[in-house]
Amino acid sequence: MQNKLNNRHYHLMLFPGMVFLIIFSIVPLFGISIAFQDFIPAKGIWGSRWIGWDNFTYMFQLDDSKQIFFNTVFISLMKIILNILVPVTFALLLHDLMYVRVKRWIQTIVYLPHFLSWVILAGILADMLGSQGIVNRLVTYFRGEPIFFLGSNFWFPIIVIVSDVWKEFGFNAVIFIAALTAINPSLYEAAEMDGAGRFAKLRHVTLPGIMPTIVLVATLNIGQILNAGFDQIFNLYNPLVYSSGDIIDTYVYRVGLIQAQYGLATAVGTMKSVIGFVLIFLSNRLAAKYANYRIF
Amino acid sequence: MPATTRKNFSTYHTAIFIVLLCVTFLCLMPLIYIVALSFSSKSAAAAGLVTFYPVDFTTFSYGYILKDHRFFTAFGVSVERVILGGLINFVLTVTMAYPLAKEGREFRARTFYMWFILFAMMFNGGLIPWYIVVKTLHLTNSIWALVLPGAVPVFNVVLLMNFYRGLPKEIGEAAIMDGAGPWKSLLYLYIPLSKPAIATVTLFSIVGHWNAFFDGMILVNKQSLIPLQTYIQQLVVAPVQNSADRPEELAKLSVRTFNAAKIVVTMLPILLIYPFLQKYFVTGLTLGSVKE
Numbered sequence: 001m002q003n004k005l006n007n008r009h010y011h012l013m014l015f016p017g018m019v020f021l022i023i024f025s026i027v028p029l030f031g032i033s034i035a036f037q038d039f040i041p042a043k044g045i046w047g048s049r050w051i052g053w054d055n056f057t058y059m060f061q062l063d064d065s066k067q068i069f070f071n072t073v074f075i076s077l078m079k080i081i082l083n084i085l086v087p088v089t090f091a092l093l094l095h096d097l098m099y100v101r102v103k104r105w106i107q108t109i110v111y112l113p114h115f116l117s118w119v120i121l122a123g124i125l126a127d128m129l130g131s132q133g134i135v136n137r138l139v140t141y142f143r144g145e146p147i148f149f150l151g152s153n154f155w156f157p158i159i160v161i162v163s164d165v166w167k168e169f170g171f172n173a174v175i176f177i178a179a180l181t182a183i184n185p186s187l188y189e190a191a192e193m194d195g196a197g198r199f200a201k202l203r204h205v206t207l208p209g210i211m212p213t214i215v216l217v218a219t220l221n222i223g224q225i226l227n228a229g230f231d232q233i234f235n236l237y238n239p240l241v242y243s244s245g246d247i248i249d250t251y252v253y254r255v256g257l258i259q260a261q262y263g264l265a266t267a268v269g270t271m272k273s274v275i276g277f278v279l280i281f282l283s284n285r286l287a288a289k290y291a292n293y294r295i296f
Numbered sequence: 297m298p299a300t301t302r303k304n305f306s307t308y309h310t311a312i313f314i315v316l317l318c319v320t321f322l323c324l325m326p327l328i329y330i331v332a333l334s335f336s337s338k339s340a341a342a343a344g345l346v347t348f349y350p351v352d353f354t355t356f357s358y359g360y361i362l363k364d365h366r367f368f369t370a371f372g373v374s375v376e377r378v379i380l381g382g383l384i385n386f387v388l389t390v391t392m393a394y395p396l397a398k399e400g401r402e403f404r405a406r407t408f409y410m411w412f413i414l415f416a417m418m419f420n421g422g423l424i425p426w427y428i429v430v431k432t433l434h435l436t437n438s439i440w441a442l443v444l445p446g447a448v449p450v451f452n453v454v455l456l457m458n459f460y461r462g463l464p465k466e467i468g469e470a471a472i473m474d475g476a477g478p479w480k481s482l483l484y485l486y487i488p489l490s491k492p493a494i495a496t497v498t499l500f501s502i503v504g505h506w507n508a509f510f511d512g513m514i515l516v517n518k519q520s521l522i523p524l525q526t527y528i529q530q531l532v533v534a535p536v537q538n539s540a541d542r543p544e545e546l547a548k549l550s551v552r553t554f555n556a557a558k559i560v561v562t563m564l565p566i567l568l569i570y571p572f573l574q575k576y577f578v579t580g581l582t583l584g585s586v587k588e
Contacts (some may be wrong), residue, residue, distance in 0.1 A: 013479075134344075
């Protein structure tokens with residue numbers, strides 16, 4: 001009896017949140033039907049003409065779509081790899097640092113960029129990489145003429161990847177630092193007894209110790225491979241670098257909200273959601289299987 | 297770490313110390329640069345003399361901001377959305393995390409709610425349908441457009457729920473013995489018990505609200521309702537992007553020090569709460585890992 005009464009209160013507590021979730025997460029799912037329509041906002045979903053898979057066929061015919069898909073996967077993949085390699089290396093070095101005070105200071109500083117927005121950081125980067133910025137002053141010193149970084153299809157992906165690693169490596173290192181502290185010190189002692197040097201210990205104790213964490217982070221990130229970082233690229237790119245920097249999300253924004261081709265943009269977005277959902281689902285299953293991970 | 301010989305200590309450890317200092321400096325460099333630029337004179341900036349300290353120190357750029365009404369309006373909108381949005385996020389996070397932390401035995405519908413939330417977290421309709429929903433609800437061009445669509449921070453709910461699940465069950469049972477209903481136990485027991493966890497998720501949501509620019513860009517076009525990050529995006533980032541087509545235009549851009557000052561003021565609130573952030577977020581990240 002008491003339980004039933006409590007249950008009623010639990011439902012009541014969840015009610016407001018559920019209403020918001022339904023309105024802003026579930027109702028939009030029905031909007032996916034726009035992908036199968038020649039959608040005209042004035043006529044709405046009920047009044048617009050149904051055209052079957054036309055938007056999708058059109059999408060696959062566009063030259064842009066291959067380029068955008070490639071850009072998205074390439075940028076993401078590079079980010080995923082470097083966002084593991086760099087933080088792991090950093091965590092290993094930091095773990096070996098003897099001065100506790102300095103350690104804490106370093107941690108405080110490297111976490112900071114994670115909390116700043118890409119609007120801010122893009123503003124800073126644009127100035128630094130601009131023709132009078134600090135980077136180009138170095139470049140002119142050695143090379144004579146400045147490089148137009150944000151307008152070059154060679155440099156743009158590099159800048160996107162490097163700046164993302166710069167922003168996130170400290171934050172990404174937190175989990176690896178935690179994993180390193182969790183390694184049993186007696187393992188090191190035993191290894192030393194067996195005559196292991198620094199590199200032998202790294203290979204046989206440290207790396208196996210943090211491998212589960214690395215596998216976990218990698219699998220979970222693979223699930224996010226179609227999210228190449230809208231905020232970052234949107235604030236850094238310009239028409240000159242569309243061919244190397246345009247990703248699915250920026251494309252959907254431009255085609256949908258700027259050019260008002262709702263049907264096409266929704267088709268692209270739906271494609272992304274479906275593939276993304278499958279990837280997240282699979283990566284979570286893999287993480288559960290191999291790293292004993294559960295969201296709840 | 298294991299003991300090493302004295303000699304090893306000095307070379308190896310000095311080496312990593314130096315490498316780490318360099319990395320840390322690289323991390324901070326862009327921020328130092330922008331602060332230095334904001335305090336430099338226009339001509340020094342144009343001549344490319346600024347590196348890590350102000351050249352021809354001046355507070356002129358900051359004086360210029362003081363006269364910029366639009367900047368202050370945008371700042372006000374951002375503060376408003378942080379307070380309003382943070383409050384809504386807080387209330388919904390707590391009221392959702394508490395019942396969801398109950399055992400399936402006690403609260404049968406829990407499994408259904410969990411799947412529902414998991415689904416909402418993993419699958420979304422994409423930008424266009426979402427935009428059309430917000431527009432149909434006539435939320436555009438009001439502060440509500442910035443706070444209601446993200447009213448439920450699903451990630452935070454899961455984080456706090458995991459924290460509550462990590463607490464000993466006896467606590468809740470004792471409260472019931474003493475005659476406290478669910479609301480009372482939540483208000484007088486669970487919320488006080490989870491202060492650090494709540495601080496963590498609230499800080500996350502505050503930072504998220506302060507840093508958001510996209511919703512302000514597509515959902516608001518009244519100048520008086522544009523939040524600060526969107527304002528910076530339109531005034532600082534977009535012009536640089538547009539002039540990027542024409543490098544010679546970029547060279548003539550003489551507002552660099554003003555823009556630098558605006559960027560610094562926009563960063564300031566984050567820098568001010570950063571000590572708290574830094575204290576709590578590691579706890580926050582490990583919160584989810586406490587499981588049975």
